[in-house]
Amino acid sequence: MSFNIAIDGPAGAGKSTIAKKLAKKISFIYVDTGAMYRAMGYYFLQHGIKAEEEEKIKEVCDDISVALAYENGVQKVLLNGEDKIRQEEVGNMASATSGYGFVRAKLLSLQQDMAAQHNVIMDGRDIGTCVLPNAQLKIFLTASVEVRAKRRYDELVAKGEQCDLAEIEKDISERDYRDMHREIAPLKAAEDAVMLDSSDLNIDEVVEAIYEQAKKAGLDA
Ligand code: DC
Numbered sequence: 001m002s003f004n005i006a007i008d009g010p011a012g013a014g015k016s017t018i019a020k021k022l023a024k025k026i027s028f029i030y031v032d033t034g035a036m037y038r039a040m041g042y043y044f045l046q047h048g049i050k051a052e053e054e055e056k057i058k059e060v061c062d063d064i065s066v067a068l069a070y071e072n073g074v075q076k077v078l079l080n081g082e083d084k085i086r087q088e089e090v091g092n093m094a095s096a097t098s099g100y101g102f103v104r105a106k107l108l109s110l111q112q113d114m115a116a117q118h119n120v121i122m123d124g125r126d127i128g129t130c131v132l133p134n135a136q137l138k139i140f141l142t143a144s145v146e147v148r149a150k151r152r153y154d155e156l157v158a159k160g161e162q163c164d165l166a167e168i169e170k171d172i173s174e175r176d177y178r179d180m181h182r183e184i185a186p187l188k189a190a191e192d193a194v195m196l197d198s199s200d201l202n203i204d205e206v207v208e209a210i211y212e213q214a215k216k217a218g219l220d221a
Contacts, residue, residue, distance in 0.1 A: 003028075003119045004134075005214060006127035009141035010176045010187060011091065012148030014198050014206060015123040018141070021207045023121045024073065026214070026221040031068070031114050033124035033131070034094065035077040036107045038085035039066050041093030051096035058102055066107065068114065088171060095175045098125075099182035125179050128190035137217040139210055140189035143199040148172055 005028070007015050016032055023030035043064050049056050067078045077085065084090075097103055104126075111131050114120055122131065128138035143151075149169035156163045179187040189195060194213050198206050214221075 002116060003136050003219060004115045004132050005121040005210070006132045006135040006138045006190075006193075007121065007123040007141055007210070008125055008127050008129070008139070008187065008189065008193070009123075010148065010179065011095075011172050012152050013141045013143045014151070014203065015141055017203055018198075018206050018210065019121045019123045020074075021203065022210055022214075025207065025211065026119075026219065028119045028121050029070070029073075029114070030075060031111065031120050031122040032075050032077070033107065033111055033122060033127065034091075035075065035085060036066055036068075036110070037094040037098045037103070038090050039077045039079035040064060040103055040106075041095075041097055042085050042090045043079055044097060045090065045093050051093060054100060057097060057100060061102055061106055064106075066110065068110065088168075092171065092175065095178050099178070099184065101184050104185055125187040126185035128193050129188060130185045133190070136219070137210075137214050138190045138193040139213065140193040140195050141206070142195070142197050145169060145173055145176070147199045 007019050009015050016034070020030050022028070043060070044051070044057060047060065049060065065080055069076045069078050108131060111122065115122060115132050124131065128135060128140070146169065149165060149172050152168050152172065153163060153165045196206065196209060201209070
């Protein structure tokens with residue numbers, strides 16, 4: 001049986017950086033479910049579809065082929081062959097359209113199949129509550145909005161992108177609200193999740209904390 005670690009939490013809490021690092025350390029596969037919703041969001045944006053156009057989104061859902069591929073252990077989400085999903089605009093579109101049940105249903109089995117076949121660290125919003133309710137370890141990773149906005153800002157600046165800290169903070173707050181208040185699979189901690197606040201911890205400290213929890217949960221690595 002595979003060993004599954006679920007990491008949920010709001011945008012910018014550090015989930016993907018930490019999950020990637022821990023996956024490398026314990027030789028697990030890292031599954032970034034946000035990237036899958038982003039791939040869908042990117043497709044809608046490319047085709048001029050607005051988030052409110054539910055019927056159109058439903059129609060094109062069948063045309064979208066999302067697949068996971070791994071290059072040197074790094075996940076690539078292949079969306080009809082493309083992989084350009086990191087912009088804020090795409091994240092916002094992903095958040096807005098991930099509230100539709102048919103969008104979620106399209107990705108759910110892909111996520112569950114990966115976890116059934118492999119030892120995975122999977123991050124997202126609903127992994128511990130909906131996707132992998134039987135995961136051996138569930139983490140809910142948070143950090144204050146200010147800390148999360150500053151981290152995103154630093155990331156974008158490092159990439160040479162122009163950005164505004166106040167705008168990023170506003171975007172993150174809106175995204176949190178939408179992700180937590182949607183009807184289907186909202187962002188929330190599973191009852192049996194371990195809560196971890198990363199506001200005052202560095203990446204390695206969080207990785208170590210989750211690693212210790214995983215050993216407690218029976219990980220033999
Ligand atoms: O983790 P991220 O910022 O890449 O995710 C982008 C959006 O996708 C997020 O705001 C909400 C949605 N999402 C989701 O609804 N469920 C998941 N398991 C992962 C992401």
